[in-house]
Amino acid sequence: MAATDKALAGLRQMIASGELGPGAKFPPEPELCDHLGVSRSSLREAVRSLGALGVIESRHGSGTYVTALDPAAIIGRFSLSVELIPLEGVLELLEVRRVLEAHATAAAAARQDPELEAQLSSVLDRLESTTDATEIQHLDAEFHGLICAAGGNPTVTALTGVIRGRGGHYRIFEPGADFDAIKQTSDRGHRAILAAITTRDPAAAATAASAHIAQTELWLRALRPVPQPALP
Amino acid sequence: MAATDKALAGLRQMIASGELGPGAKFPPEPELCDHLGVSRSSLREAVRSLGALGVIESRHGSGTYVTALDPAAIIGRFSLSVELIPLEGVLELLEVRRVLEAHATAAAAARQDPELEAQLSSVLDRLESTTDATEIQHLDAEFHGLICAAGGNPTVTALTGVIRGRGGHYRIFEPGADFDAIKQTSDRGHRAILAAITTRDPAAAATAASAHIAQTELWLRALRPVPQPALP
DNA sequence: TGACCAGAAGTGGTCTGAGGACTTACTCTT
DNA sequence: AAGAGTAAGTCCTCAGACCACTTCTGGTCA
Numbered sequence: 001m002a003a004t005d006k007a008l009a010g011l012r013q014m015i016a017s018g019e020l021g022p023g024a025k026f027p028p029e030p031e032l033c034d035h036l037g038v039s040r041s042s043l044r045e046a047v048r049s050l051g052a053l054g055v056i057e058s059r060h061g062s063g064t065y066v067t068a069l070d071p072a073a074i075i076g077r078f079s080l081s082v083e084l085i086p087l088e089g090v091l092e093l094l095e096v097r098r099v100l101e102a103h104a105t106a107a108a109a110a111r112q113d114p115e116l117e118a119q120l121s122s123v124l125d126r127l128e129s130t131t132d133a134t135e136i137q138h139l140d141a142e143f144h145g146l147i148c149a150a151g152g153n154p155t156v157t158a159l160t161g162v163i164r165g166r167g168g169h170y171r172i173f174e175p176g177a178d179f180d181a182i183k184q185t186s187d188r189g190h191r192a193i194l195a196a197i198t199t200r201d202p203a204a205a206a207t208a209a210s211a212h213i214a215q216t217e218l219w220l221r222a223l224r225p226v227p228q229p230a231l232p
Numbered sequence: 233m234a235a236t237d238k239a240l241a242g243l244r245q246m247i248a249s250g251e252l253g254p255g256a257k258f259p260p261e262p263e264l265c266d267h268l269g270v271s272r273s274s275l276r277e278a279v280r281s282l283g284a285l286g287v288i289e290s291r292h293g294s295g296t297y298v299t300a301l302d303p304a305a306i307i308g309r310f311s312l313s314v315e316l317i318p319l320e321g322v323l324e325l326l327e328v329r330r331v332l333e334a335h336a337t338a339a340a341a342a343r344q345d346p347e348l349e350a351q352l353s354s355v356l357d358r359l360e361s362t363t364d365a366t367e368i369q370h371l372d373a374e375f376h377g378l379i380c381a382a383g384g385n386p387t388v389t390a391l392t393g394v395i396r397g398r399g400g401h402y403r404i405f406e407p408g409a410d411f412d413a414i415k416q417t418s419d420r421g422h423r424a425i426l427a428a429i430t431t432r433d434p435a436a437a438a439t440a441a442s443a444h445i446a447q448t449e450l451w452l453r454a455l456r457p458v459p460q461p462a463l464p
Numbered sequence: 465t466g467a468c469c470a471g472a473a474g475t476g477g478t479c480t481g482a483g484g485a486c487t488t489a490c491t492c493t494t
Numbered sequence: 495a496a497g498a499g500t501a502a503g504t505c506c507t508c509a510g511a512c513c514a515c516t517t518c519t520g521g522t523c524a
Contacts, residue, residue: 028475048278063474064476081306153324155324235479270478273478273479273480292486292504294505
């Protein structure tokens with residue numbers, strides 16, 4: 001077994017066995033090297049691997065710790081890889097988002113939360129009054145993010161957020177021939193979702209959300225823009 | 233900006249910009265070090281990070297390559313972190329699986345594929361005739377995996393597979409007082425799913441799959457076994 | 465007594481250099 | 495033309511040194 005793999009397995013085992021729970025601190029690097037039987041370089045590469053996956057966190061000068069192992073945070077790490085997925089794969093991911101977000105939107109509609117409805121209405125007012133692509137993207141993310149959060153499952157919120165972020169790199173809302181038509185269709189979709197939530201109709205909310213995202217899928221399929229995602 | 237972060241950003245940028253597409257080969261390590269302005273240690277830690285995320289693959293003696301950037305493969309990498317998530321988080325993830333698998337099962341039912349139905353029936357015959365916990369787990373995974381694959385979205389298949397794998401670490405089917413009752417309920421759930429698929433009823437299939445997984449969630453909530461996942 | 469500051473110890477971050485292990489391509493032999 | 499052997503290219507691992515940051519400790523001063 002390769003040295004780095006040995007270190008990786010050892011670190012994972014320390015967590016899986018319950019020896020180190022969420023938030024626990026690992027021994028110092030030299031001690032871990034002895035314990036795992038690898039050099040410091042190999043150990044550090046293993047630590048980086050688990051760090052990229054959101055399982056371990058190194059704090060300079062302080063130590064190395066197990067993260068909270070919160071599923072939403074771990075899924076958030078996916079954005080590093082999802083942002084590099086080509087368009088073909090993004091379409092597969094959008095189906096996941098469509099299904100999950102329909103579910104979350106239905107749950108949000110069942111909650112009967114006037115404050116949420118006021119927030120959403122405010123976001124839509126701002127969204128409908130702008131034509132700036134970046135602002136559209138941010139407000140769209142806020143709208144859907146608020147709804148997903150109201151759905152009550154942070155994991156769903158994180159997962160849909162990652163996928164939405166990837167889709168946003170393909171700029172549908174570039175000023176162009178179809179801009180007005182696309183924008184109007186999008187705005188109507190958002191209003192339909194809000195209406196279903198306001199009338200506390202989960203089934204209608206799921207349908208509206210599903211249709212709205214399906215529309216996005218159609219635009220992406222049709223546009224097939226140059227797959228050149230912008231990094232943050 | 234820290235050295236490793238600089239290397240990480242540089243590597244990602246090379247992929248995101250389109251300079252290196254899926255399957256492309258990176259320059260040798262010394263050359264990359266020059267280009268990115270970091271030492272070999274830092275570069276290698278960055279490569280490991282992207283390797284853990286399924287974006288980059290290093291082949292000993294050959295070179296470092298961009299992976300196929302296939303979303304299913306990238307999601308599969310999640311199992312390394314998901315397998316360490318505590319029970320509380322697993323319940324959130326199971327809701328994701330329930331929603332996605334209901335969707336995939338409905339799609340499978342709409343496909344009208346006699347060969348699939350024969351395969352599923354065979355798996356259930358074997359599943360119903362065993363009481364071995366490990367075999368139950370494998371056959372259960374095969375049953376649900378076949379259905380998800382028939383659903384047509386590999387990303388959904390990968391995602392549900394990762395979550396199912398995590399849930400499997402909690403051994404519901406340990407021989408005990410409730411074993412027979414649990415096993416019978418589980419078997420009935422599987423038959424209900426297969427019946428809906430055989431009668432080509434997507435709505436019934438979605439409902440049956442959703443109910444079956446919801447039952448698993450209930451068992452996990454009730455049992456709250458010692459969270460000691462087994463590593464492969 | 466309390467707050468603040470300086471130093472010391474602990475810990476991760478980075479760099480350099482060396483040798484080993486594996487893959488690949490080439491060349492020579494049969 | 496096929497095979498074995500060789501050489502070049504590349505990643506893997508280790509070791510040691512030094513730097514940067516955090517944390518704790520002890521003392522000082524108001």
